[in-house]
Amino acid sequence: KMPAPTNIVSEETVGPSLGAASIQAGFTACVVAFVLLMIFMCAFYGFIPGMVANSALIINFFFTFGVLTSFQAALTLSGLAGMVLSLGMAVDANVLIYERTKEELRAGKNLKQALADGYGNAFSAIFDSNLTSIITAVILYYFGTGPIRGFALTLGIGIVASFFTAVWLTRIAYEHFLDRDKWTKLTFTTALSKKFLTDTNFAFMRIAKKTAILVAVLIVAGAVSLGVRGLQRGIDFTGxxxxxxxxxxxxxxxxxxxxxxxxxxxxxxxxxxxxxxxxxxxxxxxxxxxxxxxxxxxxxxxxxxxxxxxxxxxxxxxxxxxxxxxxxxxxxxxxxxxxxxxxGPSVAADLTRGAVISVILSLAAIFIYILARFRSVAFSVGAICALAVDTFLIIAIYSACWGWLPFSIEVDQTFIGAILTVIGYSINDKVVVFDRIRENLTLFPTRDTEKLFNDSINNTLTRTIMTSFTTLLVLLCIFFLGGDAIRSFSFAMILGVVIGTLSSIFLAAPIAFRIYKKRSAKKAIAKA
Incomplete structure (x- = not known):
């Protein structure tokens, strides 16, 4: 006999009908999202480049599924959602490579050299963005409960698989056919994409003050909503x-x-x-x-x-x-x-504490990584400030909207998982923009700093819009077809993608610009 009694303080049971319905909904969302992604890649980049990217997605899917099977992992709705989202994020690598290749082609290089330089120049951005997402997935897995851990595991495996398929396998395919004088007339453009956001010259830094004022207003409004209405906390945090x-x-x-x-x-x-x-x-x-x-x-x-x-x-x-x-x-x-x-109340307290720790750890880990990788406080502060605003605005929207929407937007473990995923996804955008700024600072050290930052954002604008669009395509499939169990998660992710994309352009880069400019001025004075 044990000296102390044991009590079940947390328990969950699901009947076969609800479980089957949830899995069916998740599978439908997965198939529809996959088909739409394949059609879009062919429509935007051409049939051959699109099918090369799509083949990588298919291999990614089977690789992820095979690894999960070898672990004897159970098929869950959260796992399916992680797989679908990893597919959306996997497209990011292909988009980065194709956009860099198009730049090299416009610079007058032949296709073989343009592809080689496209893969080479996109590598650092792909590596950094994937690694920051892996950091988030690891923290999700370590601090999350069953469903969240399943999502994190699937997402992490999918990200690793996407790096392998997009950076290595697709390059082998292109080199194989180009060496045999095939696929020599690829342009990576179609009638749909030929003139899409080409030669943009938006002065993003000039509207930084207006953007800061708007963000401040939204933060105040969000704080008021949180103070007056609060949040609809689920039983994960209340018991x-x-x-x-x-x-x-x-x-x-x-x-x-x-x-x-x-x-x-x-x-x-x-x-x-x-x-x-x-x-x-x-x-x-x-x-x-x-x-x-x-x-x-x-x-x-x-x-x-x-x-x-x-x-x-x-x-x-x-x-x-x-x-x-x-x-x-x-x-x-x-x-x-x-x-x-x-x-139970004790478990709810543990989950609350774990949620807070996981969010703080994610932000801290990303701050340290950006600081080490870019060796500039400006980029780290810009990224973390923007991520903090992204997180706060999503929470504020949940506060303002609960009770008004026809679906649950409870703050529970799933919501925390969505927040952490948003942090991982949003930092991808910021890393890509910052990577181009870093590259341009090396190539054009005498160029005006404001112009250089504006040019860097304009250079990556097509990639930013395309990646956000493909990810939103996937998330909308999950939102409308994935069923109620995952709808709140996908809603938070949709908000995160939209807010995160805007903050990368209008908040993270301007903050980094202000800090970088001030530090550069101080260094110039010190040298004088």
Whole structure:
């Protein structure tokens, strides 16, 4: 006999119907996203370059799937989401290479030399952006729970695979055919892309002050929303129980909430109830969340809560099943629980602490890496300030929008996973821009600093827009087709891609410019 009793403080069970529906939704999103990516690459870069990139994506997919199979990893919705997102991010390497190759072709080089220089010049940006994403995936895996760890593992494997396929395999393919005098007339352009953002000359640094004012206004508005409305915290951070209940007839979440809340109030022991419609099953379903008796552990308490929910719904004729049928995950007649989750207060506190630590560690690790790689405080401060703003604005939007949107935007472990993924994705944009600035500083040391920063952003603008578009294409597939279980995650990611792209251009680079200019002026005075 153990000297101390053991209690289950966190538990989750999912019935086969809900699990199958979630996996089916995730698989559909994966297939649609994959097909759309393939069509887009051919339409924008031409059939042969597009199919070379698409072949790399296919190999990437099977490599990732094979590694997961060798680990005997279970097929989960979060894992599928990680695989889909890694495909979207894998396109980034191909876009970088193709855009650099197009630049070399415009400079008058022959195709073979242009490709060699394109791969060579894009390598450092691809390496840096992939490594920062790996840093985020490692932190996600170390501090996350089951679903988040599955997502992080799949994402990490996918990123490693994309580096191998995009940088090495595609180059071998081009060299093989060019050495045999084939594919010699490739231009990497089509009627769709020939004049897309060519020779842009936007003066981004001139509007830096206006951008800073706008960002300050948004931060203040977000702070007000967080202070007044707060966040809709999920049971991961508050403690509580979730039950997804399937009904035979259509019911409103508000009606279910009212019925169950009355039953909880009648007990006189406190406890809140919230509900949310779930549409991933064949029959109508509602997720019921409650904090009733969450401080107490034991199978009897769990059974008491389930009986309370069953009786309240049964008495109002919302379900017909008896209690034993109601709690049977395989039952589909008369109404039943098809998914249940419990998180105790102690686990919620641990998850909250882990979430805060993981976000701080991600930012700190990226700051140190950027500082070591670029050897400039200007780039590190610019990147971290922009990432902090990205993170804060997403949280502020969740604060302002909860209760108004037709889907759940709870702040839970999945949301934290999305935030960390956004940090990893957003730093990719910033690294690519900073890498071009660093390159131009070496090539044109006497050029006016403001012009050099503007030129560098303009040089990478097509890549920035294209990568954001392809990633959004994937995320929109996950959002609309992936089901309710992953919708909040994809919504946060969509916000992150849009905000992160804008902050790379209008915030990170201007901050780096101001700091770099001041430090350069001080060095010039010191030398004089």
């Amino acid at each position: 509580g129980r979730n039950y997804v209940v399937e009904f035979e007839q259509k019911v409103s979440p508000e009606q279910v909430k009212e019925v169950v809340q009355k039953a909880v109030d009648a007990k006189g022991q406190g406890g809140t109830v919230s509900t949310l419609a779930i549409v991933t099953t064949q029959n109508p379903a509602v997720r019921i969340s409650t904090s009733y008796k969450i401080e107490q552990n034991g199978e009897k308490v769990d059974q008491e809560v389930e009986q309370l929910i069953w009786k309240s719904l049964h008495d109002q004729h919302l379900i017909k099943a008896d209690y034993n049928t109601f709690k049977d995950r395989d039952n589909h007649k008369g109404g039943s629980i098809i998914s249940a989750q419990k998180v």
